[in-house]
Amino acid sequence: MTGTAVDLIWLAPALALLGFVLNGALALWRPTAKAAVSVIGVGVLAGAFAIGVAVVTAFAGLHAEAPVVIRYWSWMPVGTLQIDAALQVDQLSAVMLLVVTGVGSLIHLFSVGYMKEDPGYARYFAYLNLFIFFMLVLVLGANFPVMFVGWEGVGLCSYLLIGFWFNEKVNADAGKKAFIVNRIGDFGFLVAMFIIFWATGSLDFREVFAKAPTLLAAGGGAVTAITLFLFLGCTGKSAQIPLYTWLPDAMQGPTPVSALIHAATMVTAGVYLVARCNVFFALAPISGAVVAGVGALTALFAATIALKQWDIKRVLAYSTISQLGYMFVGVGTGAMAAGIFHLVTHAFFKALLFLGSGSVIYAMHHAYHATHSHEDAQDMRNMGGLRRHMPWTAALMWIATLAIAGVPPLSGFFSKDEILAAAFTRGTAQPAWYAFWGLGLAAALLTAFYMTRLMLYTFHGPNRSGADAEAHLHEAPWVMTGPLVVLGVLSAAGGLINVPELWSGSAWLHHWLEPVTQAGAALLPEAHVSTATEWALVAIAVAVAITGIVGAWRLLKPEALVPARNAPAERGLAKVLRNKWYIDELYDFFIVHPLVWLSREVLWKQVDQRIVDGAGVNGAARGARALGWLGSRLQTGQVGVYVTLFVLGVLAILWRVAGAT
Amino acid sequence: MLLGPALGISAVLFTLGVAGVLLRRNAIVIFMCVELMLNAVNLTFVALAQVLGVGGQVFVFFVMAVAAAEAAVGLAIILAVYRHKQTVNLQNINILKG
Numbered sequence: 001m002t003g004t005a006v007d008l009i010w011l012a013p014a015l016a017l018l019g020f021v022l023n024g025a026l027a028l029w030r031p032t033a034k035a036a037v038s039v040i041g042v043g044v045l046a047g048a049f050a051i052g053v054a055v056v057t058a059f060a061g062l063h064a065e066a067p068v069v070i071r072y073w074s075w076m077p078v079g080t081l082q083i084d085a086a087l088q089v090d091q092l093s094a095v096m097l098l099v100v101t102g103v104g105s106l107i108h109l110f111s112v113g114y115m116k117e118d119p120g121y122a123r124y125f126a127y128l129n130l131f132i133f134f135m136l137v138l139v140l141g142a143n144f145p146v147m148f149v150g151w152e153g154v155g156l157c158s159y160l161l162i163g164f165w166f167n168e169k170v171n172a173d174a175g176k177k178a179f180i181v182n183r184i185g186d187f188g189f190l191v192a193m194f195i196i197f198w199a200t201g202s203l204d205f206r207e208v209f210a211k212a213p214t215l216l217a218a219g220g221g222a223v224t225a226i227t228l229f230l231f232l233g234c235t236g237k238s239a240q241i242p243l244y245t246w247l248p249d250a251m252q253g254p255t256p257v258s259a260l261i262h263a264a265t266m267v268t269a270g271v272y273l274v275a276r277c278n279v280f281f282a283l284a285p286i287s288g289a290v291v292a293g294v295g296a297l298t299a300l301f302a303a304t305i306a307l308k309q310w311d312i313k314r315v316l317a318y319s320t321i322s323q324l325g326y327m328f329v330g331v332g333t334g335a336m337a338a339g340i341f342h343l344v345t346h347a348f349f350k351a352l353l354f355l356g357s358g359s360v361i362y363a364m365h366h367a368y369h370a371t372h373s374h375e376d377a378q379d380m381r382n383m384g385g386l387r388r389h390m391p392w393t394a395a396l397m398w399i400a401t402l403a404i405a406g407v408p409p410l411s412g413f414f415s416k417d418e419i420l421a422a423a424f425t426r427g428t429a430q431p432a433w434y435a436f437w438g439l440g441l442a443a444a445l446l447t448a449f450y451m452t453r454l455m456l457y458t459f460h461g462p463n464r465s466g467a468d469a470e471a472h473l474h475e476a477p478w479v480m481t482g483p484l485v486v487l488g489v490l491s492a493a494g495g496l497i498n499v500p501e502l503w504s505g506s507a508w509l510h511h512w513l514e515p516v517t518q519a520g521a522a523l524l525p526e527a528h529v530s531t532a533t534e535w536a537l538v539a540i541a542v543a544v545a546i547t548g549i550v551g552a553w554r555l556l557k558p559e560a561l562v563p564a565r566n567a568p569a570e571r572g573l574a575k576v577l578r579n580k581w582y583i584d585e586l587y588d589f590f591i592v593h594p595l596v597w598l599s600r601e602v603l604w605k606q607v608d609q610r611i612v613d614g615a616g617v618n619g620a621a622r623g624a625r626a627l628g629w630l631g632s633r634l635q636t637g638q639v640g641v642y643v644t645l646f647v648l649g650v651l652a653i654l655w656r657v658a659g660a661t
Numbered sequence: 662m663l664l665g666p667a668l669g670i671s672a673v674l675f676t677l678g679v680a681g682v683l684l685r686r687n688a689i690v691i692f693m694c695v696e697l698m699l700n701a702v703n704l705t706f707v708a709l710a711q712v713l714g715v716g717g718q719v720f721v722f723f724v725m726a727v728a729a730a731e732a733a734v735g736l737a738i739i740l741a742v743y744r745h746k747q748t749v750n751l752q753n754i755n756i757l758k759g
Contacts, residue, residue: 632758635758636758637754637756637757637758638751638755639751639754643682644683647679
């Protein structure tokens with residue numbers, strides 16, 4: 001207890017949980033009370049955000065070098081292992097707290113408009129509030145098990161919200177896929193926790209990270225195993241190679257869900273985890289390289305797929321995977337502040353892009369609904385020229401596009417540039433990082449290209465939605481555009497929180513996070529590049545971004561597009577990209593099918609039916625019956641036999657007694 | 662004292678009884694052989710009572726009482742079986758079996 005507003009931290013998750021309980025009750029008994037649901041759903045989030053601001057302000061006033069840990073009760077006292085239900089406020093969780101509640105509030109507000117006509121309105125807000133609760137538990141937990149509760153909880157909410165419209169099978173399947181793929185990652189997290197406990201005897205963040213440098217040999221097997229298993233958890237939750245395939249399918253959920261869970265907050269949990277465990281990753285150079293390498297590969301790989309998607313949300317989904325890859329390059333390189341910085345700016349501009357696409361889909365859906373058309377409201381080939389009908393959305397999404405492409409001075413420029421610069425700098429000490437830098441740069445080029453393509457096809461050129469539908473296209477209501485404006489301002493100006501010293505900035509976020517990151521940073525090899533090199537890197541990054549945008553603008557012809565129903569099939573590389581490199585098919589063929597075959601033909605028909613049922617259950621019964629049959633042979637019904645045996649028995653006993661004396 | 666011959670006779674009687682039970686088929690005969698065994702034991706009791714006190718003689722009365730009761734029940738059963746099966750040959754009375 002600190003005697004300041006920091007003590008109120010429990011209120012933030014408690015409010016979200018209260019929202020879940022109230023909205024859940026309304027969903028069960030009064031699903032039509034939409035006004036009450038809106039007030040509760042958005043109100044608890046605004047309250048949580050206000051508490052977050054108060055807590056962080058008070059925490060900043062403490063100038064604490066160590067995290068503030070507040071114990072509530074003893075959760076699992078087992079021998080020497082004491083696990084408390086405890087929350088922790090430090091510089092890192094403060095950033096996450098503000099992002100989750102701040103961006104979360106805006107998305108909740110947007111949802112009021114977007115989901116207005118949905119019969120499951122109350123259920124939707126109940127799930128959304130529950131998600132915020134678990135997300136806050138995840139980022140505020142003071143030890144691994146509490147964090148794991150949040151980690152699993154957000155996965156559950158993700159499942160519930162992806163399959164929100166569960167009466168279509170494809171949505172329910174997408175939810176299942178997300179949950180199952182995430183379970184693979186969660187297994188990694190669990191194993192990592194076991195090894196951490198085995199190696200350090202504790203699961204408290206403070207204790208573990210304080211003991212780690214002395215108990216674990218740098219570069220040793222234990223710490224490498226811990227970090228690799230943790231990273232397996234991250235690849236599941238944060239959609240990295242090889243477990244990224246669930247995220248594009250997760251777009252089956254409502255669009256604000258995609259913005260909140262699958263872009264701004266939950267999928268960044270992996271980045272948060274790596275930043276939280278920066279001491280471990282600094283001790284395990286191999287794992288650092290794996291994290292950065294997988295991140296860089298994912299960034300480029302997902303960007304190539306995004307080039308050829310037609311569904312506006314799928315482009316953004318692959319873009320999210322790609323940007324998460326950047327964050328992992330940052331944290332894998334040891335530039336924790338850069339990774340978190342990109343996490344924050346990405347939350348702004350990607351939430352804006354998703355909500356903007358939500359506005360577009362909303363407008364398209366209503367236009368098609370009014371004309372009784374059954375076209376796909378998410379296919380960019382059916383859009384075009386929308387800037388004339390929705391100027392606000394178009395302008396705001398352009399801000400986000402320029403931000404994600406890395407055009408100065410928007411937020412994405414600073415954060416992406418910092419990650420690339422950090423990778424390059426580490427390259428001077430370890431040349432492998434030059435390759436990661438190159439991959440990142442290539443991904444940046446593609447990012448600028450596919451985002452410009454998305455904007456071009458959606459908002460520019462002629463309209464392809466049909467003359468009837470075009471008359472019904474209009475801007476979304478203010479409750480939806482309002483949050484977009486706020487996010488637009490944040491996307492444009494968000495970079496100000498961490499303007500690097502190169503630009504005579506204060507690198508505020510970098511210094512703010514230092515108490516958390518310095519322990520790990522102290523263990524990393526020193527590397528420096530000259531100011532001239534840094535400027536050259538900036539110039540290259542900007543040149544790449546501009547090339548991507550201009551290239552897309554010159555190469556792509558929105559006039560040549562035809563609506564989805566008339567579109568010809570792609571050929572060659574375009575077809576491969578359109579089909580996502582056939583990764584889903586490969587997984588299906590090499591993992592899912594053999595697994596199903598193994599389960600059905602071996603485990604079920606042989607092991608279960610033959611061995612367990614046949615030899616075990618029925619075998620025991622048959623054995624008992626055989627014994628009984630043997631015994632029944634003695635029961636002949638002939639009294640003479642019984643008497644004979646009886647006499648023989650008496651004689652045997654007499655023999656024994658006589659022999660004993 | 663006639664202890665030795667008395668015990669000898671009772672042993673012979675008992676063996677005869679056991680052999681009868683084991684070898685004969687007629688339920689009445691087997692029943693009589695059982696009685697023979699009981700009385701062989703009675704003879705042993707009486708003979709040993711000469712040496713060890715009157716307890717043995719008291720026991721003989723108990724055995725005779727029980728044997729009388731047993732004879733009543735046993736004969737009744739044999740009668741009932743005969744009414745059912747028209748025979749008292751034990752080889753044909755074998756419906757109680759596994």
